[in-house]
Amino acid sequence: MAEMWNALRPDEKRIVTENFTIQNFKKNQIIYAEKETPEMLWCLLKGKVKMYKSGIGDRVQILRLYRPVQYFGYRAYFAQEPYVSSAAAFEASTLGAIPMHIVDDIIRKNNDLAMFFIHELSRNLGGSDTKIVNLTQKHIRGRLADSLLLLADNYGLEEDGATIKIYLSREDLANLSNMTTSNAIRTLTAFVTEKLILVDGRKIKIINEPQLRKISKFG
Amino acid sequence: MAEMWNALRPDEKRIVTENFTIQNFKKNQIIYAEKETPEMLWCLLKGKVKMYKSGIGDRVQILRLYRPVQYFGYRAYFAQEPYVSSAAAFEASTLGAIPMHIVDDIIRKNNDLAMFFIHELSRNLGGSDTKIVNLTQKHIRGRLADSLLLLADNYGLEEDGATIKIYLSREDLANLSNMTTSNAIRTLTAFVTEKLILVDGRKIKIINEPQLRKISKFG
DNA sequence: GTAAATTTGTGTTAAATAACATAAGAGGCC
DNA sequence: GGCCTCTTATGTTATTTAACACAAATTTAC
Numbered sequence: 001m002a003e004m005w006n007a008l009r010p011d012e013k014r015i016v017t018e019n020f021t022i023q024n025f026k027k028n029q030i031i032y033a034e035k036e037t038p039e040m041l042w043c044l045l046k047g048k049v050k051m052y053k054s055g056i057g058d059r060v061q062i063l064r065l066y067r068p069v070q071y072f073g074y075r076a077y078f079a080q081e082p083y084v085s086s087a088a089a090f091e092a093s094t095l096g097a098i099p100m101h102i103v104d105d106i107i108r109k110n111n112d113l114a115m116f117f118i119h120e121l122s123r124n125l126g127g128s129d130t131k132i133v134n135l136t137q138k139h140i141r142g143r144l145a146d147s148l149l150l151l152a153d154n155y156g157l158e159e160d161g162a163t164i165k166i167y168l169s170r171e172d173l174a175n176l177s178n179m180t181t182s183n184a185i186r187t188l189t190a191f192v193t194e195k196l197i198l199v200d201g202r203k204i205k206i207i208n209e210p211q212l213r214k215i216s217k218f219g
Numbered sequence: 220m221a222e223m224w225n226a227l228r229p230d231e232k233r234i235v236t237e238n239f240t241i242q243n244f245k246k247n248q249i250i251y252a253e254k255e256t257p258e259m260l261w262c263l264l265k266g267k268v269k270m271y272k273s274g275i276g277d278r279v280q281i282l283r284l285y286r287p288v289q290y291f292g293y294r295a296y297f298a299q300e301p302y303v304s305s306a307a308a309f310e311a312s313t314l315g316a317i318p319m320h321i322v323d324d325i326i327r328k329n330n331d332l333a334m335f336f337i338h339e340l341s342r343n344l345g346g347s348d349t350k351i352v353n354l355t356q357k358h359i360r361g362r363l364a365d366s367l368l369l370l371a372d373n374y375g376l377e378e379d380g381a382t383i384k385i386y387l388s389r390e391d392l393a394n395l396s397n398m399t400t401s402n403a404i405r406t407l408t409a410f411v412t413e414k415l416i417l418v419d420g421r422k423i424k425i426i427n428e429p430q431l432r433k434i435s436k437f438g
Numbered sequence: 439g440t441a442a443a444t445t446t447g448t449g450t451t452a453a454a455t456a457a458c459a460t461a462a463g464a465g466g467c468c
Numbered sequence: 469g470g471c472c473t474c475t476t477a478t479g480t481t482a483t484t485t486a487a488c489a490c491a492a493a494t495t496t497a498c
Contacts, residue, residue, distance in 0.1 A: 055356040063348050078341035084349055114333035121340035122297035128347035129282050130303055135355050136397045137274040178355045180456060185477060399486060404447060
């Protein structure tokens with residue numbers, strides 16, 4: 001993702017630096033919300049961020065996870081439509097913001113930057129299409145296994161090489177996996193009983209990854 | 220979508236024309252398949268095309284629909300990965316194909332073309348994110364109503380201003396709506412009983428669109 | 439044009455998941 | 469430190485949807 005910065009020419013780097021503002025967000029603070037007009041390109045410098053969408057009733061689906069240094073918030077601007085999802089900090093986070101019109105100006109003159117966004121959008125779209133099938137066709141166990149592996153992939157593991165480096169409520173885990181909180185809790189307990197994971201409060205340790213992958217794969 | 224052609228300069232139009240090949244596809248013929256390497260930009264000139272993904276067991280999810288003149292098949296190339304979905308003709312169709320490396324060459328010199336793809340990808344990604352929530356959170360009736368409205372939107376209506384301009388099997392309708400064929404048939408029957416639609420074989424006539432929208436909206 | 443194959447339609451049963459209820463535990467706040 | 473709120477845990481029931489079975493209708497292939 002730092003490829004974005006590398007795509008810039010010296011004068012463009014100057015413009016970006018001059019228009020870059022840093023903002024701190026508290027745990028659970030909203031960065032932007034559905035239906036708002038997209039104006040900023042956000043750059044996560046420190047912390048963890050979720051992009052999510054509210055659906056029917058009080059249900060929420062977490063769509064994407066961000067870690068430092070990743071960029072987000074640009075899709076709706078490019079689509080010329082209001083945000084269809086919201087973004088919030090999982091934990092206390094530091095973000096940089098650049099006005100999208102500045103980014104737009106640079107893109108129109110710098111093809112490497114355009115290619116950067118084409119590449120990012122293409123990868124995200126492939127991921128979103130795959131997510132559709134995973135969330136609609138897999139059973140609860142498969143979906144939860146998916147989420148645990150995704151979290152490990154995205155945020156990495158502690159020094160023990162097993163504990164997932166994120167502190168997540170059961171509700172967030174449920175919203176990531178398209179299930180109720182009760183079912184996330186129950187299924188997590190089942191995984192503990194089957195010795196696939198160890199749970200200590202919100203800390204989750206993967207102790208049988210191959211089996212977790214098998215559950216993820218076959219539903 | 221013709222904006223793509225308009226984004227090209229005269230010399231680029233010549234290059235595209237010289238590298239453009241026309242191909243005919245029969246009903247249900249596969250244009251490209253999951254896991255293949257993306258090499259062509261496809262342009263649907265005549266007919267109807269579905270993009271779909273195979274999931275668990277024999278289940279299939281239709282992800283996007285194409286009509287003339289729309290372009291597809293480029294996402295995986297830009298993401299530098301094999302196709303994660305397949306494309307096939309709903310009915311006898313005519314397509315144009317341009318090697319992606321030609322498109323790539325032009326993009327790197329023509330920012331308007333780059334912006335065209337950024338815009339298309341951004342719109343598709345927003346649609347895909349919305350689809351995730353619709354398919355996972357709505358009930359069967361809401362999902363089927365969604366699909367009927369989507370089909371009408373995408374392919375238009377016959378001269379009567381009500382009959383959807385596509386001839387689709389119940390199985391395709393089910394695969395679009397994330398449900399079994401039995402449930403698509405049953406729910407369609409329910410909609411007929413409720414006088415929301417009229418069905419004559421594979422022809423579907425929408426006779427109470429407001430109510431269909433209401434069902435789509437609330438689940 | 440006709441037989442075979444596929445699709446449609448419907449009933450019945452089984453499985454998966456949500457909804458609800460409630461208690462225990464943990465964490466934040468003054 | 470203790471009270472209050474939110475989160476976690478677990479049991480029970482209700483709802484939704486899939487799975488299966490089979491007959492009738494339609495389409496396809498030769």
